[in-house]
Amino acid sequence: MAIRMSIKQARELGIIAKPAPTKGGMNSLEERYAGYMKQEGLIYYFEPLKLILVHGIPHQRSEVSYKIDFLVAKAPMTRSVSPAARGARTSCYGSYIIEHGLEVHEVKGFWREDARLKIKMAAELFPCFVFKGVTWNRKERIWEFESF
Numbered sequence: 001m002a003i004r005m006s007i008k009q010a011r012e013l014g015i016i017a018k019p020a021p022t023k024g025g026m027n028s029l030e031e032r033y034a035g036y037m038k039q040e041g042l043i044y045y046f047e048p049l050k051l052i053l054v055h056g057i058p059h060q061r062s063e064v065s066y067k068i069d070f071l072v073a074k075a076p077m078t079r080s081v082s083p084a085a086r087g088a089r090t091s092c093y094g095s096y097i098i099e100h101g102l103e104v105h106e107v108k109g110f111w112r113e114d115a116r117l118k119i120k121m122a123a124e125l126f127p128c129f130v131f132k133g134v135t136w137n138r139k140e141r142i143w144e145f146e147s148f
Helices: 007-013 028-040 113-125
Strands: 044-046 050-054 064-067 070-073 102-107 130-137 142-147
Touching: 028 044, 028 070, 028 102, 028 130, 050 113, 064 113, 102 113, 113 130
Parallel strands: 102 130
Antiparallel strands: 044 070, 050 064, 070 102, 130 142
């Protein structure tokens, strides 16, 4: 007698090995947005931080966290005048200077309610960053930004 089961059921029972989780690379939308930021001359880091929103409760879910998609300089890089002329040292980016701080950009094809709640919670807990949601408008072929 043959037993019929789905691949999902077989994985849950341990008959078929679960696929290894993929290590963090950019999806196609994130790659497109990274290209846009390069074109705009922005300095960015991909998934540099994981923010802990709720610490774990014993015997419960360990924690609620939010992984930042992009940490971005608010203003485009500007060419600096030579350090001797300015009387100051240049930043760690050679002859480029960042003047206005950092933003957190979350790139989504569409927003689910839990993702929206997490970014709103992160914005309240970490006021040192400006949080923005970024979506691609297919009809108008532009990036749309939403502040949290």
